Amino acid sequence: MCNFNAYVYSLLYLYVSTGVPLFHVSTNVLYVYSRFSWCFPHVPHLCFGLHVKIKFNYAKPLIEEDIKNWQKKSEFEKQSEWKKRVTAVNQNLKVKELTKENKSKYLNTNKRADLRYVLAAYDPENETFPVYIKNVDTLFIKVPIAQAPTFKEKWKNDVKITPNYDIVNDRAAIVSFSFKLGNNVYKSLNNYVPDQNLSANIDLPEIMVDVADNKVQTKPLSLQKAKTQPVAIIDRTIDKDIPVSSVKSSNTFAFIIGNENYQNVASVPFAVNDAKIFSEYCHKTLGLPKENIKVYIDATYGKILGALSTLKQISQAYKGDINVIFYYAGHGVPNEKNNEAYLLPADATPSMLEACLPLSGLYSSIGSIDAKQVIVFMDACFSGSRRENGMIVSARGVAIKPKKDIVTGNVVVFSAADGSETAYPYKEKGHGLFTYFLLKKLKESRGNVTLGDLADYIKTNVSQKSIVVNNKSQTPTISSSAQMQDVWRTMKLFRK
Incomplete structure (x- = not known):
């Protein structure tokens, strides 16, 4: 297939201006490839069988046709100019240009005029x-x-x-x-996320380039060493064999938010798993009907406000004869000027707090609804720290101690950490440390546990285990409104 007289046992790399390896020779067979495909060439030319990623499928046939025309040599174009123009690098640039043009045309022809x-x-x-x-x-x-x-x-x-x-x-x-x-x-605040990483493969026509015009660099096989990463083993025991209760809590409603994948800041490890598994415990162990459980993954500001609006509507429909469980796993941030605490929606950034939800506003909203009891589980910290090492807010690298928000109404709040502490993950278990022991107690008790016993269990185990696995302090706290202060410890999560 290739006009080589000797076996070649080393890897040869061909670089274009980006420095991307485009082919290697192994034994007597020459392979040419880009990032996405390879093909067999024919000497004396190398075939760049490009398999370029186009971000939008609707543009694919249009771009394929345009690229074919772009690659053709013009009647009034010299051979040297044509070869200089039609290169792999220029082709990628042309694809991006055509994608942008076709996207604009596509959007302009698909606008709606019937919005009310x-x-x-x-x-x-x-x-x-x-x-x-x-x-x-x-x-x-x-x-x-x-x-x-x-x-x-x-x-x-x-x-x-x-x-x-x-x-x-x-x-x-x-x-x-x-x-x-x-x-x-x-x-608007509940924006949708445009396609950024979604892509469709498109096979583009071949580009012919002289071998002599390119530089070849040799790299011995012996220098190539595979890099391996240790694989973390997660104990999923708490996620399996979830106890099923005979209790039917038809008047208890759960609103569960798991914000893990943030658009502008670091992710929150295991927050999605926290939310999904907690929702399963709500259904199976606490007896909530599935339709009573609202789960919001990577919730935007608008989605969180929408959840609070739905909660208020349910309360009005049931004339206050409901119990509410509100769970949040994700980032919390402080306002560095006044130490106010905020929930960070998945589409927000800590530097623009107007698109974040004040914790005082959350507590005011849920405290004002008509309900028998509202139990809040907050697996987040509000110091500017994150579940893993580092800060998401404070440029000084110092955790900020947020103000303590006053709880009103029939509300009890379980918080994962106190003051300037961080809410850490429990990596070996695939959960936040706070959420893991919340689930563990629900599993051990089959859901039949008072809030007082649950609070004591979580506080003891989280504070102890955090020192052991994270070498840092994490102290869960419980706060309640004045009217719940004397009664909350005897209450339970479900209603018979």
Whole structure:
């Protein structure tokens, strides 16, 4: 196949300007490949059988045709100019250019003209307006309370609404909205995430390049050493054989948030698993019907507000005859100026706290609903630290001690850590340390445990195990409203 007279036992690397290896020779067979494919060449030319990743499937046939035309030698183009133009590097640049052009055309031809918007009642605690969009979604606009009356008054006639389009799941979609009133622009908070890493493979036509025009570098096989990473073994015992209770808690509702994959900051190890397994315990062990369990994975600001709105509606429908379990695993952040604590939505950044949920606002919202009891489990810390080593907020590298928020209503709050401490993971178990011992006690007791016993168990085991496995202190805390102070220890999570 290849015109080589001798066996070659070393690896040969061909580099284009990016330094990417494009072929190697092993024995007497020459293989040419890019990052995504390889092909057999024919001497005296090398065939770059490029298999380029195109980010959007809808653009694939258009780009394939355009690239074929781009690769053709023009009638008025010299051979040397053509060979200089049609290279692997230039082809990749051309693909990106064509992708961008076709994306713009695709979005412009798929815009909707039938959107109808309804402005709902203002939420002063979170300084947001819900906006209902018929047959689409409910979104939330952050409007400062001082501007809210004018915004509502001018809504019908003076607020200009602009949908912002992008690609979601390889289709045209509205990813956010902008609301303009005068010189002020307000943006929706529950934005969708456009496709960034999704891609489709596309086979592009071959590019012919002279071997003589490229430099070849030899690298002996003996210098190539495989790098291995230790594999962590996770004990999933707590996730299996979850006890099933005969109790049916039809009037208990669980709202469970697991924020692990953040768009702008480090992830929270095991937060998704925390949320999913806790939801299984709520169903199987505490007896909640599946429809009573609302699980939100990587929840945005809007989704969290939507969950609180749903909770309020359920409370009103049941006229207060409900129990509520609210669980959150994810990042918490402090305001460095006033030490206020915030929940960090999956689409937010710590430097823009206006798109984060104040803990005081959360406690105020759930404390104001009409319910027999509301039990909150907060597997997060609010010092600016994260589950693994490092900080997500403080540029000084120092944990900040947040203010202690006052709990009102029939609310009891279990927090994973105290003050400036960090809520750590329990890597060997695949959970947050706090959540692991919460689940462990539910499993051991089959859910029949008082909040007092649960609190004592979690506090003792987390504080001890944190020193052993993380070499750091972590002290869970329990706080309650004044009316629950004398009774919460005898309460249970389920209702018969």
